[in-house]
Amino acid sequence: MKNALLGGLAAVGLLAALPATASAEELNMVCGAEQDWCELMARGFEEETGNEVLMVRKSTGETLAQVRAEASNPKIDVWWGGTGDPHLIAAFEGLTQDPGVDTSELLGWASNMHKISNGGTVGIYAGALGIAYNSEVLEERGLPAPACWKDLTNPAYAGEIQVANPNSSGTAYTELATFVQLFGEDEAYRLLTEIGKNVNQYTKSGSAPSKAAARGETTISIGFMHDMVKLAGSGFPLKIVAPCEGTGYEVGAVSVIKGAKHPELAKQFVEYALRPDVQSRSVEVKSFQVPSNSKASVAPESPDLASIKLIDYDFATYGERSTRERLLKRWNEEVKNASH
Amino acid sequence: MRKTIALWLAAGIVGFCIFPWYSVDSGFWSFSWLFSEFLSEDAAPALFQALLYGRWWFVPLALAFVGIALSFAVLKDERTRAKALVILSITGIVLLFAQGFAIGRTGPELFNDALNFGSAASGQIGFGAGAMLTAGALLFILTTSISGLGQGRGDAFIVGSIGLIIALVVTFVFYPVSQILIRAFEASDGSFDITAFFTRFFSSDIWSLACLAGGKTCGPAWNSVFLAVLTGAGTTLLGLAFALIATKTAFPAKKLLRVLTIIPIITPPFVIGLALILMFGRAGVVTDVLHEMFDISKSRWLYGFSGIYLAQLLSFTPIAFLVLIGVVEGVSPSMEEASQTLNATQWQTFKNVTWPLMRPGLANAFLLGFIESIADFGNPLVLGGNYNVLSTEIYFAIVGAVADPSRAAVLAVVLLMLTLSAFIAQRLWLGKKSYATVTGKADSGQHSPLNPALKWACYGFALPWAAFTAVVYSMIVFGSFVKLWGYDNTFTLDHYIRAFSVSFNNGIRWTGVAWDSYFTTLTISTMAAPLTAVVGLLTAYLLVRQKFAGKNMFEFSTMLSFAIPGTVIGVAYIMAFNTPPIELTGTSIILIIVFVFRNMPVGVRGGIAAMSQLDKSLDEASITLGANSFTTVRKVILPLMGPAILAALAYSFVRAITSVSAVIFLVSARHNMATSFIVGRVEHGEYGIAIAYSSVLIITMLVAILLLQVVIGQRKLRRQNRLQTSNKNKELASA
Amino acid sequence: MSIMQKAGSVQFRDVVKKYGSVTALKPLNLDIQQGELVTLLGPSGCGKTTTLRLIAGLEAATEGTIYIGGKDVTHLTATYRNVSMVFQSYALFPHMSVVDNVSYGLRVNKVPAKEAKAKAEEGLAMVGLAGYGERLPSELSGGQQQRVAVARAVVLEPEVLLLDEPLSNLDAKLRRHVREEIREIQQKLGLTAVYVTHDQEEAMAVSDRIIVMNKAEIAQSGTPRELYNQPNSAFIADFIGDANVVDCEIVGFGEGTVSLNVGGATVVLPYSGPTCQHGKLAIRPEGISVSQSATNGIAAGVSYAAYLGNQIQYSLNTGMGKLFAIDHNLSATVVPTGTEAFIHLKEEGLAFLPEA
Ligand SMILES: Nc1ncnc2c1ncn2[C@@H]1O[C@H](COP(=O)(O)OP(=O)(O)O)[C@@H](O)[C@H]1O
């Protein structure tokens, strides 16, 4: 009996002892970019300030889900990187807070993001949407190279195009919104339906199509150009096209979570993340997005935003939940159902 | 009995009056709560929370304790006292949890109007050491008193164990799952709406049968079921072929066969899918060769049902094999011979003897394949194409661009319903005692050889498959050593270096990117494994050796978590354990707990199989010699259960390392797990490092299993000589 | 001898045991005296083991009260009853040495290690296994394992020693030897012992008293001689030794006697039970003498005769039906098969079985 008691006590003791929370000087960071870039940011901040950064990489969707679930008791202090839409949604839902940083050095699209979200999130980099094709496969199949969005409706491309599903992927939603802004809603859906006939798979993740194109699993993909640049840089025969009609873009963002346990440290981190010297380092880890600080240097491989026709992307409207739900509903009804 | 209650009463008083009630920031082991912070608002025990900080809701709980102490001291008649203690401790437990749920982090959560006075508005945080100890004390006062009333043959250890397991299962399985169910009934505006649930539940989004009518694709529910049935059948057949080869033929390379069937079990998810793409994708090696040589056009057949099915067959056949090898061995040749000497034809022998004996094992293998397939997340994610299944739909309903937790919850309910139906159907079909037959004793080591036609059928079926597995794995190893798998096949160690480099200037520094998650994974798995074994084997002991009311329900509920897919559990855990009273997100303990309760059913099964092999008279001898049941477990049963313990430890260790679906939502900055890290790399197309890391994990697990073998297995060997129970191991594996 | 015994008595008062809907024991009353060796005998499934397990505390009584040493132990579990058991399978702990096995009960009862070991050695010596202590059970023969099991049970100085078919795993020769040893130890130590067997010869050989059970209740209890000579039912008569059970006509009851008419002959038997209308007669095979030379008696046809060395066996056709007879008089001539003969019933081979 005594032994049983001791065993029980030990078990209870163990359970009781474990839930200890973190001590004070640690910044809890969730990172939505590539691992290396995440590491670079976290370690760089540690080195500079002497604070510890606890960093975990998660996709923006997972992070948004977590931030929502933890709203009453957030475990994350700062959320850095990843496409801006979820950051904006979080801001609109009141899940983030204004870090109170100086945004005067930032490029227009970045400070704009700060403004429309009432300070809830700040732009750190931008990347434009584009088309990529695997030059080897294209040649093998004797297909023409696409140059415009409209080229993708060419029936010769049947089964050769891969693109993400906007229901699950922010990239694809950006593409949908871009089409709507470029061509007007009805024409956009007509085009998307046409292209849909050539699509071999609507992937779950936004970066999957370009990876598939790089390896020749598909011939043509739609996605972010900086992802494509990186893939091409690592040796895949991937050619990148800036569509002739113009294109939309995403803004990568950083947000401080509302009720963060270490708000001061989080603010310090946001300031760090916006500094030109810090942003210029992204090339070190082969990230080719365009930095948001006007003083930061741009990698030579980066798609030159100045030479690409960029639309005036309306983040406020298209980031809104109701617009999003409406567009997705129509996409499911018209585009998804028309695909094979 | 009195002494036990006195000790637990003392423990409860310590929990209530000395230990910090809430979880303390500085951690329990810093002990600052005992000194400088003893009376601070954060670290004060419940008693002083009530006295000093106006937390009036501890008063009823305190009264319950006073009641317990009084009845304990005053009541002389044993039964009256036990009855009083049962009532009071139940009251205490109810009060403890009621206050925890009623007063949340930001004030009253329930009955806002009635409760909103005193300091209720300022809320409270999650349970800490004090609350846990108090809850434990109340629980054990309850169980000890129940045993005092003559339940469970008056054995406090038995009743206590039953109570503990029930409490744990309720807290860590039922409670989180109920959170999902609640979510499923929640309309988008937060109100509860049953009709909305049914509309969504039966929506054609989920159940569409369009593919039968020549449409594009069916709903994910049917897709999942279809895939799972075929995977269950396929893995069972392949597993059976392997099992027959391993037991009934003189196949020369049986050892190798064993290895080939073990490795997929310890392979992290995604890896098989990636290898398949690189072989059979449109640009895959094999596809290229076929194109060059036979002009077979390159196609994307791999993406969709065929790819997932192939990957699942590769991943889950070993499980079926491990189940079936025990079964095939269990069908003793003498029984078949007996039947044949009774002039039964081969077919009659099969129908009347072999089949009934193998039926439970086949059903088990099928069920395992079915559930693994339906819960599988990694393979459909990588190879799914446009073939949607429930597990990935749930994932994207939570992490997708339009996150819809209530849709995720509905899908989770569908998934749960499917797995549970399979589980229940199996139980009904087999009746209660399925395991007794599965672990039948092999009465002679000599199995009659297979009839030649069957033998060659098995070879023809299984050997190409084994070769295929071998090729897939060599591709994986190859992939970790080349620059850009598929495109630039120059040899490199880069991936390993990036993941696992170490620098030695001023002391060892773990500079590789993988170290963090690697260490966390090892720590958490090593902590989870023994806990899983303890909980699993204790449950098995109660099930096999004890009789008590509600035993069937008890067994079912401990098996339940097996039928809950990882994604569902992960989501449920976030929903349940992020807010007071039980706040565990962001800690390592939530990872440990999720592994313990997900893997517990396997510990239970293994324990049941092993324990049914131990003659019951051994424990009875110990008991009649005056040992109590706890001593009996410790001195007689545990020492004789080496292989079962080994299997439980190895299995839970491996599962903790390789599981991804449950942890992907639960990892945190401080506690990141290897699989979640690997998923990230795969997402970014960095296959090389993902595969290098996976290879290191595989080797780690092999080493760990070998170490376990050495530590526990040694005793097993000695005992095998003594007991002549050489077939015990294999039966364990079959559990 | 420092292994002292504290033998106690056992009483069952209206004890019932049910497993779900199966009644394993009907209301059972049992009195076992201190120092007595009582055997529970009966066909398989009659409830012997159940009775034993109820005494041990391994099963809880569904109804009724159990006393050991005069104390009510109905609600005590096996751990807390001072009773030891020898199992059919011996149940030696395979991972412990012989001496560890024997001292196990002492150790878990907090006897200091040294003392426990000394006592265990002594117990082993008592069963003739001194010097085997360091072996493992698997390194002993069946008979030796059996004795270790006995030693392990006895060193605890139990109030009652229970043995459940302790010899069934031994071969025939060894069985006789070991049962004598058990009886010897029991008598030397003055143990109260309850011994379960389904073998009537074994039961007769070791017991002070036999309790015959049938269909979940006691059929008859008594010394071996009482059971053999005065069976109270056809079941007992047939179960304890062989018996030919035949119809008979009751002529009348006398002072402690009953007169019967069987096969035309009248026999007077001692009988003290209540009077009744009907009854049967049990005729032991040895109670029939077969003779060709006799001129009177009951006529019988010899359908089979065999000389077995130590006895002569006959199958006989008579007016009462088929009878089986044994003649131990080896000097007698064998009445050949197929001939006619006369039989005589010896009074000491007969028992009246009244029917209600
Ligand atoms: N655990 C049990 N569950 C159900 N029935 C049982 C159990 N143990 C024994 N019985 C039944 O009780 C009756 C008596 O069994 P038992 O005492 O073992 O007989 P035996 O005289 O052969 O030792 C039998 O009919 C048996 O089937």
Ligand SMILES: [Mg+2]
């Ligand atoms: Mg029996």
